[in-house]
Amino acid sequence: MNDRIYCARKLTSTEANHYLAIDSNEENGFEHESSTDDNENYDPDSGMNSPSTISPNAESITKFEILPNELLLVTFDYLDSSDVLFTFSNLNHRLDNLLQASYRHLHFDFRLIKKSKFDFICQIWNIHHIHTLILSDDDNYTCGLINLFLNLFQLQDFINLNRLELFYVNSYLMETILPSLYHLKTLTYLSILEHQCSRQIIENVCRTIFLNNAIPTLKYFIISNLNYDVHFNHEEKNKTNIEYLSIGNIYYDEFIKLLPSVPNLKYLDCLVTYSSTNNLKFVLPNLTSLKLKLSNTNLTFDYFESLLMSISNLKRLQRRLKISSNNIKYEIVDGHRWEHLIETYLKRLTNFGFIFDIRDTVCITDDELSEPFTTDFWLEQHQWFVALENNDYSSTLFTIPYIEKTYTLRQSTFLTTSISLLSCYSSNVEKITVNFSKQSIPISSVLLFDHCYYSNARSLKLWMMDEDVTFDQLNQFIRISKLTNLSIECEINPVLFSKILDNVPNLNSLKIKYRNLCLVTTDFENKRICQQIKEKITKLNIIDQDHQTALIGKQIENLCQLFSSNLQQLSIRIQSLDDIPFILNQFNKLAFIRIQCKQFRRTDDI
Numbered sequence: 001m002n003d004r005i006y007c008a009r010k011l012t013s014t015e016a017n018h019y020l021a022i023d024s025n026e027e028n029g030f031e032h033e034s035s036t037d038d039n040e041n042y043d044p045d046s047g048m049n050s051p052s053t054i055s056p057n058a059e060s061i062t063k064f065e066i067l068p069n070e071l072l073l074v075t076f077d078y079l080d081s082s083d084v085l086f087t088f089s090n091l092n093h094r095l096d097n098l099l100q101a102s103y104r105h106l107h108f109d110f111r112l113i114k115k116s117k118f119d120f121i122c123q124i125w126n127i128h129h130i131h132t133l134i135l136s137d138d139d140n141y142t143c144g145l146i147n148l149f150l151n152l153f154q155l156q157d158f159i160n161l162n163r164l165e166l167f168y169v170n171s172y173l174m175e176t177i178l179p180s181l182y183h184l185k186t187l188t189y190l191s192i193l194e195h196q197c198s199r200q201i202i203e204n205v206c207r208t209i210f211l212n213n214a215i216p217t218l219k220y221f222i223i224s225n226l227n228y229d230v231h232f233n234h235e236e237k238n239k240t241n242i243e244y245l246s247i248g249n250i251y252y253d254e255f256i257k258l259l260p261s262v263p264n265l266k267y268l269d270c271l272v273t274y275s276s277t278n279n280l281k282f283v284l285p286n287l288t289s290l291k292l293k294l295s296n297t298n299l300t301f302d303y304f305e306s307l308l309m310s311i312s313n314l315k316r317l318q319r320r321l322k323i324s325s326n327n328i329k330y331e332i333v334d335g336h337r338w339e340h341l342i343e344t345y346l347k348r349l350t351n352f353g354f355i356f357d358i359r360d361t362v363c364i365t366d367d368e369l370s371e372p373f374t375t376d377f378w379l380e381q382h383q384w385f386v387a388l389e390n391n392d393y394s395s396t397l398f399t400i401p402y403i404e405k406t407y408t409l410r411q412s413t414f415l416t417t418s419i420s421l422l423s424c425y426s427s428n429v430e431k432i433t434v435n436f437s438k439q440s441i442p443i444s445s446v447l448l449f450d451h452c453y454y455s456n457a458r459s460l461k462l463w464m465m466d467e468d469v470t471f472d473q474l475n476q477f478i479r480i481s482k483l484t485n486l487s488i489e490c491e492i493n494p495v496l497f498s499k500i501l502d503n504v505p506n507l508n509s510l511k512i513k514y515r516n517l518c519l520v521t522t523d524f525e526n527k528r529i530c531q532q533i534k535e536k537i538t539k540l541n542i543i544d545q546d547h548q549t550a551l552i553g554k555q556i557e558n559l560c561q562l563f564s565s566n567l568q569q570l571s572i573r574i575q576s577l578d579d580i581p582f583i584l585n586q587f588n589k590l591a592f593i594r595i596q597c598k599q600f601r602r603t604d605d606i
Helices: 002-007 013-019 024-028 069-075 079-090 093-101 115-124 145-152 169-179 201-211 250-260 303-306 335-345 366-374 376-381 471-475 494-500 513-521 525-534 553-563 577-586
Strands: 107-108 130-136 163-169 187-192 220-223 242-252 266-275 291-298 316-324 353-357 383-389 394-400 406-409 414-417 431-436 459-465 486-490 509-512 539-541 570-572 592-597
Touching: 002 115, 069 079, 069 093, 079 093, 079 107, 079 115, 093 130, 093 145, 107 366, 115 145, 130 145, 145 169, 163 169, 169 187, 187 201, 201 250, 250 266, 303 335, 335 366, 366 376, 366 383, 376 383, 376 431, 459 570, 471 494, 494 513, 494 525, 509 513, 553 570, 553 577, 577 592
Parallel strands: 107 130, 130 163, 163 187, 187 220, 220 242, 242 266, 266 291, 291 316, 316 353, 406 431, 431 459, 459 486, 486 509, 509 539, 539 570, 570 592
Antiparallel strands: 353 394, 383 394, 383 414
16 A cells, blocks of 8 residues: 555655646647757666657647646556556656656566567566566466566566565476575565476475575465475574465475464465374464365364464454265364354454365264254354255355355255355355256255356356256356356357357357367357357367367368457467468467467477
8 A cells, every 4th residue: 555655646846847847839739859869868767768759740638648647646556567658658758757757666467468568568667666576477378478587687686576476487487586585675475376396496485485584574475385395494493574374285294384483474374284193283373364274084173173272363264174974073063063162262253164075974964964053153143154065975064155266066966054045155156167967957956046156157167067958057056147258178059058158248268179169160150159259259278188189270270260350369289380370370369379289298388
């Protein structure tokens, strides 16, 4: 918030007079022509080159330019800095001077940027003004961007950087980046989504952050995986200032070892692989929010109790646990025991959510699982409502709303809840995978409610589905009209596919196998469906997961004919390198392209 306030500060009278200085042609909307030469146009303070001067014959100023500088700065603050610089640079002297002198808190998100735009930004930005930097090596969008960036700049030169996020970073890139972290003296937020990093690299990351305390200003640290034997040395351990810690995966023993280095921790989100016979226990007196996933084989309620007794200041608790009746007493999902624990030790708890995935429930009835969560404590005092879903092989007991963003709808799913109205049943779910056939659709359970189960989902993946499933049946589970992304992994009836297209006004992304695309378009002969696809789809992924199918001549021509006019992003696997020039010539609106070629190893991209 301080950054926003600074950007929107009121300019001094000297600054205002300088930026708004216009000659006698002002009343006609013309800026004066500068008499300085090219060398004098360089501003050493901003590190940016001034644009070429505007001719007196330029167009008159727009209504946008009538706005005061203060309001322009506030407007810029709501946009990504790359969009601001790319859009408003080199238009006129006033805007360039404003960007150079007062637009000093820059925030760049390069996860979805064209290379031409990236090159332009790198030529005109001042790295000393950059406060946020998000880099990604995602194969689908910005493959090789981080390596390109590191060839152009030294990360330690970004002396005012507050936030750094790295997506899909590999061992080589991480090894290059790590030494620079010691020089980022203002960094408060670091996020690392690693991709196939070696154990040694992960260990070096831990040593840098937790043992060496290389970034004493760091408050937020997020890493996707620490599931290695890191071997923390207690004697070397320093105390960090980290308050927010998120770890995608970590062994319990290593998790316990790193906790003494984060005594100020307030928020913890992690997936812990737990196989120890010792009780779960750690002391974090400042912790107020805990989101915990446990993967284990022998947990009992006593373990949870020993854990939560030591963090009595907790206000928010979410957890997911996979358990099996073969090695657990069902006390761990006993609502009465949880009620007693919360009333005794967690009196400040106001937000409570859980998911229990339970296998082999033949030893316990649905009523025995759900009834303890129907007391006054759950329904009236806290209004924490619980649902139980059953399918052929397991049950899932969870709080409403469902706490995760992804959900798989499986065969023979039936629902029992502690309330009759579920307006927020699945409000958090954004991605749905469908895995059922027509005969297993639980129509009876859907009719209990006057709305869809998953009304806010934006992404739908059809993994396994009988070809006779109708649109109305599918729409009872998912509000189709809100979808923007559709992935089809199974054969689908052309009638159903056409009906989906009719009811998704914002659909723009399609992932589909080539043979299924031929099926739904009747070998590209169904003009109505082809026209719908052509108008809606701007992002296409047609790479098979098994990497067996590689497209050749006529198949590529069919794709080009169908998608060439509107497609902006394309992922495709081809037989021959010789087809690449043809593809690039046909898709003239492409911003991103990923090509795999069968001539190379199956994981190689061009």
